[in-house]
Amino acid sequence: MTPRVRFAPSPTGFLHVGGARTALYNWLFARSSGGTMILRSDDTDEERSTPEYAADILDSMRWLGLDWDEGIDTGGPHGDYRQSARLERYRAVADRLVEAGGAYYSFATPEQLDAFRDEARAAGTAPSYDGRFDVDQADAVKRIAAGERPTIRFQVPRPGRTTFEDIVRGEVSFDHSQVDDFVILRSDRTPTYHLASTVDDVDFGITHVVRGEDLLSSTPKHILLTEAMGADPARYAHLSLLMGPDGKKLSKRHGHTAISAYRDAGYLPEALVNYLALLGWNPGEDATVLPLNEMVDRFDLTAVSKNPAIFDTDKLEWMNGVYIREMDPAEFVNQIIASIEADLARPLTDGDRARLVAMAPHVQERTKLLTEIGDQVAFLLVDEVEFDEASWAKVMTKPGVADILDAAGERLAAIDDWDVRSIEETLRGMIADLEIGAGKGFQPIRVAVSGSTVSPPLFESLEALGRETTLERVRRARSLVG
């Protein structure tokens, strides 16, 4: 039997890094085992679900390069893969369970339940509801006819115990005294997560449930429900959760955790996916940077780490730099032109484009985030440079700067062919004649043309800038030096 796995996000929020990692592990498992990847929408919470979140999840999945064989948008043999479209099915399962005696109408009030839980807690026993307020099912029909709206609860066999072999954790066991008679159908006859999710897993033939560890203690419920439906439970693999830098569960408090926020911050999907994969799995042979297709070859669900992992942006940033450097140069140019036009909110002139194209390879080498490119190349696109205060103070107030700028202006003006080679030759000749070092001789020119002590390589920058602009900027800086 070929594996069938699913990623089943709830459209009550953006796709965040934790969810994306779960999706990725499901995807890697499917692709490495010749299995089927299914994308489902667990949207039974009408209140909190929104179309915007649903769209964000799809967009983010696609952006990351994670596709699916069946599911929302793509369809498949099981019809609609959104739970909101399958409500009748869940009701039918719940009703049949009541008929078969595996579930019961519950009229227990919230007050009763609260009181019971408080007492249990105080007594040091498990606060799991065991049906004690619903012993009498005989008049359930009458009460319903009279207008009461009960929930339907699953009857957990007690005493009892559910034990299963988790693929990443090994044997896990829960005593049924810890498992409450959980609600499967609410009083408004909408299904709870436990019901909808389990029914779908059974109906869709899911063989492996790969999900977050937060669902580990709900697993007995899902196994019990599956068995009550007369089906064989899937294999379960519970992934440890992702934490913030403070060791706490990753949340909005740690800043943006949405995948789309990383896209906007200038990360490459390849880098994000690579980094996420390494959070809890190691491909062996000290491999760190490896593309999705190579991960597929090496992926092994049983080798996934049990430790919770901290989402650490330092390493992600480094990896992003690696992927940027590995990018196809032409693709890099396209990316930066698009992103800079978006920043400037205007189309680039032909001259701007030419300058960017010339500079691109040198920028590509020193970029960690796509979003920082704008600053690096700003000097190529403005009419007049703005001088960074610290840079000016550091180099332009030194003695001899005026002479250096004068000499540079003079010699650069005399160049016949304005290219890197002659620019370098000229300026090196200048510092030799002036008997000064490269640092002392070149930094004033750098600040004059770029506004900062930090810039892409000098000779290449001058070439890209063009003779006129270069000379103009050297003159202006010279006049400001006094």
Next chain:
RNA sequence: GCCCCCAUCGUCCAGCGGCCUAGGACUCCGCCCUUUCAAGGCGGCAACGGGGAUUCGAAUUCCCCUGGGGGCACCA
């Protein structure tokens, strides 16, 4: 409170009874290269939470403690 999971450098991962004076990557710090900044090269700092037990021998097995995480809803 009850239950479940986890425990190696600051972080992510190797290690699955002797090969460990614990390895790699990120970060950080030096040095080299160098026109700045990066990149790259070389080097360095840095960890088996504690206590028992098993064993000739434990990072590796078992138990307890401690610590961290998760769950205990008519949310998912």
